Every structure is written in structure tokens, then in C-alpha cells.
Amino acid sequence: MIPIDDSPIVRDGKSLILAMDHGLEHGPVDFEEVPEKLDPSTVFETATHDAVTAMAVQKGVAEGYYPSYEDDVNLLLKLNGTSNLWMGEPDSPVNCSVDYAAELGADALGFTVYSGSNNEVEMYEEFRDAQEKGREYDLPMVMWSYPRGQGLKNDTKPSTISYATRIALEIGADIAKVKYPGSKEAMAHAVKSAGDMNVVMSGGSKTSDYEFLSTVEAVMDAGASGLAVxxxxxxxxxxxxxxxxxxxxxxxxxxxxxxxEE
Ligand code: FBP
Structure with missing residues (x-):
């Protein structure tokens, strides 16, 4: 673990990472109700809000759009990702090197690991290469720690999420991004399982303002360090x-x- 509080993607020990890698992970379907957001500039504009500590995107979007925002937005470069068209066991091919992420101006790296997948062995090896290379640039590693695969029936149950945060600590992440395990107590256990490492919640599909903020409140009460949404x-x-x-x-x-209320 590197001293994460010194990173620009952390503000007062907390983070709000705005993720926009959905065009790869889910496809344009996520933009159907907000077609103007198909233009990545619109989401980079949103990321200029003071609350946002970093914007998480894939390489191509960073290449095309980050140069216009580098003074106002911190870049979290996602190094791997997979399309919704892939029908095999969960996997996430690496599509960007750490050297190139640094060249693009990344402030942090992002990497998905599907523990429990039949591809776990290769994913851990790829994570190792990226994590160790990232250390040469002092780039913190945010791990999308998403246990899933044919052996896992419920990927958000409390014991799975606390295992997910612990795996992230064990293999060298600096921030673990995990799904909400359904209760404040379960989240508190997941945070504790990560030792001193920061844990942030993954947003999920859109809910009402109140429902979402209440979940975020519970997550913060549980000791989490924020959100990647x-x-x-x-x-x-x-x-x-x-x-x-x-x-x-x-x-x-x-x-x-x-x-x-305010
Ligand atoms: P959301 O807040 O929209 O859920 O985004 C978080 C995220 O991790 C994205 O970075 C990613 O594209 C997506 O969720 C992947 O979710 P899943 O693999 O569960 O479909």
C-alpha cells in the first residue's frame, strides 16, 4: 500500500471517483435515456465538480478527451475491461500499459479482478505486472474487486464482499472498489477486512436520489472512504x-x- 492520502484522487481521506467506462463494459445502452452523454466531454464537464476526485475512463476516451480537461480533472486510467458481448467465464483483457497510462497523464490506475473466475490465475498475474509497474511511477492502484464466475451464485453477499476487500489488500491494491453487500454492518466488516486500505462502494444501476444517498450515508458510517460511481x-x-x-x-x-434538504 502506498500513502494514499497524498494522492490527488483523495480529498480529506475520501474519494468520489466518477466512472465512465460503461461504453465498453455495457455498451451504448447505458446512454439510451441520456443520449447527450454519449459524448464523453459532457461527463468530463461533470467531473470538474469539486466533489469528484478522479474520473475513471478507458484509454481511447482518455486519449481523445482528457487533454481538454487535464487542468481540472484527475485521471484514473482503467487498464483492462471487457465488453458485454463476451460470453465466456468472467475475464478482462488488458488494453493499456502502465507506461502509456503515465504518458496520458494518469494520476491513478484502475484494474478489474474477477476472483473466483476460471481466469483468476491469469488476471492475478496481469494485476501483478500492472501493480508493480505502477509503483515505479507512484501511481496508486484502484482495484475493481468483483468476485464472480461459474462457482459464485451471489456476488454481493457479505462474505464475498469482505473477501473481495481482503483480496485487494493482499495482492497490493491501494483502494478496493466493491459492490454494496446489502447492509451497513456487512460493509463495516468488509472495510475492517481491508485493514488500513481505503474501500469505496461501486454505484450500481440508477436509483432515486434518496435511496442512493441513504446507501452512501450507510457506507460512510461503515467506515468506507467514498464512492466510485x-x-x-x-x-x-x-x-x-x-x-x-x-x-x-x-x-x-x-x-x-x-x-x-439544503
Ligand atoms: P456504476 O456506478 O454505474 O455501477 O459503475 C461502476 C462500474 O464498476 C463501472 O466502472 C463499470 O463499467 C460497471 O460498474 C461494471 O459493472 P458490472 O460489471 O457489474 O456490469
């Missing part, structure tokens, strides 16, 4: 309004009720 922010008509509220819940410790 996509659809719940940029699928909204007014992402800025939700980011204002998230800023209060994540950095100022406000409740969801209080954050929505």
Missing part, C-alpha cells in the same frame, strides 16, 4: 445537484436527509 450520477438529468448532495454526505458527514 457512474450511472447514478451521469444518468441523472442534473448530475451537479446530486454531486452537491454527495459532497455533503461524503466529505462533511451529513445525513442523506440533511443533504437533500
Amino acid at each position: 457512474g450511472r447514478n450520477v451521469w444518468q441523472r438529468e442534473d448530475p451537479t445537484q446530486l454531486l452537491d448532495a454527495l459532497e455533503k454526505v461524503i466529505y462533511e458527514g451529513e445525513t442523506a436527509d440533511a443533504a437533500l
Whole structure:
């Protein structure tokens, strides 16, 4: 683990990572209700909000759009990713080297690992190469720690999520990004399982403002360090309004009720 509090992707020990790698992971379907967001610039604009500590994108989007935002947005370069068209055991091919991520101006690296997949062995080896190379550039590693595969029937049950945060600590991540395990208590155990490493929650599909902020409140109460979120922010008509509220819940410790009232 590197001293993550020194990283620009952390503000007061917390992070709000805006993820927009969905065009690869899910396809344009995620943009159907907000077609203007097919233009990555619109989401980079959203990422200029003070609450956002980094924007997570794939290499091609970084190449095309990050140069216009490098003064206002911190870049988290996702090094692997897979399309929804892949029908095999969960896997996530590497499509960007650490050297190239650094050249593009990355402030941090992102890597998906599907522990439990039949491809776990190769994924751990690829993660090792990226993590060790990242150390040469002092680039923190955010691990999308998503246990899944044919042997795993429920990938968000509490014991799976606490295993996911622990795996991230064990194999050298600096921040673990995990799905919500369904309760504050389960999240607290997942955070504890990660030792001193920061744990952030993955957003999931869009819910109401109140439902989402309440979950974020629970996650922060559980000791998590924030959020890595996509659809719940940029699928909204007014992402800025939700980011204002998230800023209060994540950095100022406000409740969801209080954050929505103001
Ligand atoms: P959301 O907040 O929209 O769920 O995004 C988080 C994220 O991890 C993205 O980075 C990624 O594209 C997506 O979820 C992958 O989700 P899944 O593999 O569960 O479909």
C-alpha cells in the first residue's frame, strides 16, 4: 500500500471517483435515456465538480478527451475491461500499459479482478505486472474487486464482499472498489477486512436520489472512504445537484436527509 492520502484522487481521506467506462463494459445502452452523454466531454464537464476526485475512463476516451480537461480533472486510467458481448467465464483483457497510462497523464490506475473466475490465475498475474509497474511511477492502484464466475451464485453477499476487500489488500491494491453487500454492518466488516486500505462502494444501476444517498450515508458510517460511481450520477438529468448532495454526505458527514434538504 502506498500513502494514499497524498494522492490527488483523495480529498480529506475520501474519494468520489466518477466512472465512465460503461461504453465498453455495457455498451451504448447505458446512454439510451441520456443520449447527450454519449459524448464523453459532457461527463468530463461533470467531473470538474469539486466533489469528484478522479474520473475513471478507458484509454481511447482518455486519449481523445482528457487533454481538454487535464487542468481540472484527475485521471484514473482503467487498464483492462471487457465488453458485454463476451460470453465466456468472467475475464478482462488488458488494453493499456502502465507506461502509456503515465504518458496520458494518469494520476491513478484502475484494474478489474474477477476472483473466483476460471481466469483468476491469469488476471492475478496481469494485476501483478500492472501493480508493480505502477509503483515505479507512484501511481496508486484502484482495484475493481468483483468476485464472480461459474462457482459464485451471489456476488454481493457479505462474505464475498469482505473477501473481495481482503483480496485487494493482499495482492497490493491501494483502494478496493466493491459492490454494496446489502447492509451497513456487512460493509463495516468488509472495510475492517481491508485493514488500513481505503474501500469505496461501486454505484450500481440508477436509483432515486434518496435511496442512493441513504446507501452512501450507510457506507460512510461503515467506515468506507467514498464512492466510485457512474450511472447514478451521469444518468441523472442534473448530475451537479446530486454531486452537491454527495459532497455533503461524503466529505462533511451529513445525513442523506440533511443533504437533500439544503
Ligand atoms: P456504476 O456506478 O454505474 O455501477 O459503475 C461502476 C462500474 O464498476 C463501472 O466502472 C463499470 O463499467 C460497471 O460498474 C461494471 O459493472 P458490472 O460489471 O457489474 O456490469
